[in-house]
Amino acid sequence: MNLVVIGSGPGGYVAALKAAQLGAAVTVVEREEVGGTCLNWGCIPTKALIASAEALAQARRLADFGINVNGSLAADLPAIMERKNKIVATQIKGIRALFKSWNISLLSGHASLLDSKTVEVSRSEGTQELLRADRVIIATGSRPAELPMFPFDGAKILSSNDAVNLSELPASFIIIGAGVIGCEFAFILRELGADVTIVEAMPRAVLSEDAEIAEILEKELKKRKIKLITSAKVTGVATTESSVEVVLDGDRKLAAEKVLVSVGRSYNTEHLGLESLGIARGPRGEILVNEKMETSVSGIYAVGDVIGGMLLAHVASKEGIVAAKNACGISAAIDYRVVPAGIFTAPEIGSVGLREHQAQKQGIPYTVGRFPMRGLGKAHAMGEIAGLFKIIAHAETDHILGVHIIGPHASDLIHEGALALQAGITAQALAAMIHAHPTLSEGIMEAAEDIRGTAIHLPKKN
Amino acid sequence: MNPEDLKYHKEHAWVRVSGKKATMGITDYAQEALGDIVYIDLPESDIHVEAGTEMSEIESTKTSSPVIAPVSGTIVSVNEKLADNPEIINDDPYGKGWIAVIEIDDPAELDELMDASDYEQHIEENK
Ligand SMILES: Cc1cc2nc3c(=O)[nH]c(=O)nc-3n(C[C@H](O)[C@H](O)[C@H](O)COP(=O)(O)OP(=O)(O)OC[C@H]3O[C@@H](n4cnc5c(N)ncnc54)[C@H](O)[C@@H]3O)c2cc1C
Numbered sequence: 001m002n003l004v005v006i007g008s009g010p011g012g013y014v015a016a017l018k019a020a021q022l023g024a025a026v027t028v029v030e031r032e033e034v035g036g037t038c039l040n041w042g043c044i045p046t047k048a049l050i051a052s053a054e055a056l057a058q059a060r061r062l063a064d065f066g067i068n069v070n071g072s073l074a075a076d077l078p079a080i081m082e083r084k085n086k087i088v089a090t091q092i093k094g095i096r097a098l099f100k101s102w103n104i105s106l107l108s109g110h111a112s113l114l115d116s117k118t119v120e121v122s123r124s125e126g127t128q129e130l131l132r133a134d135r136v137i138i139a140t141g142s143r144p145a146e147l148p149m150f151p152f153d154g155a156k157i158l159s160s161n162d163a164v165n166l167s168e169l170p171a172s173f174i175i176i177g178a179g180v181i182g183c184e185f186a187f188i189l190r191e192l193g194a195d196v197t198i199v200e201a202m203p204r205a206v207l208s209e210d211a212e213i214a215e216i217l218e219k220e221l222k223k224r225k226i227k228l229i230t231s232a233k234v235t236g237v238a239t240t241e242s243s244v245e246v247v248l249d250g251d252r253k254l255a256a257e258k259v260l261v262s263v264g265r266s267y268n269t270e271h272l273g274l275e276s277l278g279i280a281r282g283p284r285g286e287i288l289v290n291e292k293m294e295t296s297v298s299g300i301y302a303v304g305d306v307i308g309g310m311l312l313a314h315v316a317s318k319e320g321i322v323a324a325k326n327a328c329g330i331s332a333a334i335d336y337r338v339v340p341a342g343i344f345t346a347p348e349i350g351s352v353g354l355r356e357h358q359a360q361k362q363g364i365p366y367t368v369g370r371f372p373m374r375g376l377g378k379a380h381a382m383g384e385i386a387g388l389f390k391i392i393a394h395a396e397t398d399h400i401l402g403v404h405i406i407g408p409h410a411s412d413l414i415h416e417g418a419l420a421l422q423a424g425i426t427a428q429a430l431a432a433m434i435h436a437h438p439t440l441s442e443g444i445m446e447a448a449e450d451i452r453g454t455a456i457h458l459p460k461k462n
Numbered sequence: 463m464n465p466e467d468l469k470y471h472k473e474h475a476w477v478r479v480s481g482k483k484a485t486m487g488i489t490d491y492a493q494e495a496l497g498d499i500v501y502i503d504l505p506e507s508d509i510h511v512e513a514g515t516e517m518s519e520i521e522s523t524k525t526s527s528p529v530i531a532p533v534s535g536t537i538v539s540v541n542e543k544l545a546d547n548p549e550i551i552n553d554d555p556y557g558k559g560w561i562a563v564i565e566i567d568d569p570a571e572l573d574e575l576m577d578a579s580d581y582e583q584h585i586e587e588n589k
Contacts (some may be wrong), residue, residue: 372526400493
């Protein structure tokens, strides 16, 4: 079976590897670099930058740990970028080596579908190549969404792609959009020394998260003197020689050296031949698929950001695996019930399952258990006491419906909650499990116990 | 222990009145109960606060707790030094650890506050 995968982000490269494991002859077409958005512009580069910002934050408070340093601290942006680039390069090599070991051929160029069995690849040299395919997986991903009012210019109006490759740190930044990407960059840029203002049209930051968690994040933004302006619509942007002026709601004006626009993603669906094949698309241009990840055209699958939904690397990868299996004749279906997600702010956020407002909206009877990060000895030892564990359980069955954590290592801690959801256990069962001391994971046990109001390290409730 | 020249709100805030202006902060009892203060969410100037309601929030290593406005009025200045050094409140709650100055709406409201000895009794009763 000949399989062609278009795009090598976490959706495409994982699909390719899975299909090769299942015995398919796989060709991956990529017009840029393997690893896609995730590896080249997204998850990995931002987390490398965050690691540098965190190291700086830690160094700034060494005296709190009883460590005296002489001399000054300085963020060396070119060195930080070089470190990031090296990390990315290592991962790219890793994917290429995996491809090689599974005999996957990687073809560089832009792919488009001529018919359901033929993929045309336009190489950079200007030549075309035709690939015969029994099955095709489209994993073309997404790119930063541009606001028509102010297109990216790479100099003053930046996309996240520009921001991960800054060559010098501007004194001030306005970030448009307080979603995941906007907030992660806010902490990075602030820690490195820029003045940061975030402007958000909605009433709060990270709208997809539980409101209580978002509120704590907003307080942490404030602690770091990152200004957050919510419920404000950007109505104009004007660039001058040395700065950018942003107009809010027609009258209020803000100025900064640079603006980062992080207002969402656009799907990479152009010049793919989707229209001529009649592949069905949704209202926002996303490719429509069924639970097998198959499009409206039989034998053509689509996975990852390009199908919309949750724009997360691990979701793309899971979809890639499901598509690869189906393409190889093994029936598989996607299951979105348990999708943990991390937001790499300071502190981090980890979440899985229902948010409290969702439980309310769905009319599910629920109870909430909470435990503050500052209630944990380990958090004090680490000097990171801001944060909260929040567990939502069904009021009648006690089954865990959602787990939300804000605090150090929340993106790792959340997986205990994800497992609890996946296994369908009760809050009481989670609370009954022995948790090692002193760890941050104890917060999960305490929050689960708090559902009954009997957390050991919380005072009696009135 | 609690200065005689101040007036006290039962939610552990104090005011020092001078004309229409009241400087306010939290009491020694409150800072002691909170423990090491690590952050105060300072109120903004020009906002109006209502006596008996939350005007700010303090975080200590133990807990986080609202600061209750002792009088109604408009905030005219805020102790910005607390932004970077909130522990000043622990060190000097009645002096350098003041939080805000409120321009009082109605001076008659001050009569509802306690003097130092009543406040001490109030603490005793609620222990
Ligand atoms: C700043 C930022 C931070 C992020 N952080 C996280 C995070 O921490 N965790 C997380 O889970 N997610 C994160 N994401 C989201 C994550 O990057 C995406 O969800 C993920 O990359 C989607 O994978 P994909 O394979 O669908 O598409 P992509 O990664 O976008 O890959 C698509 C690939 O297809 C190629 N391509 C497109 N069209 C063609 C064509 N016609 N021919 C050939 N090749 C083509 C592109 O060049 C690209 O390499 C982040 C995103 C950004 C922007």
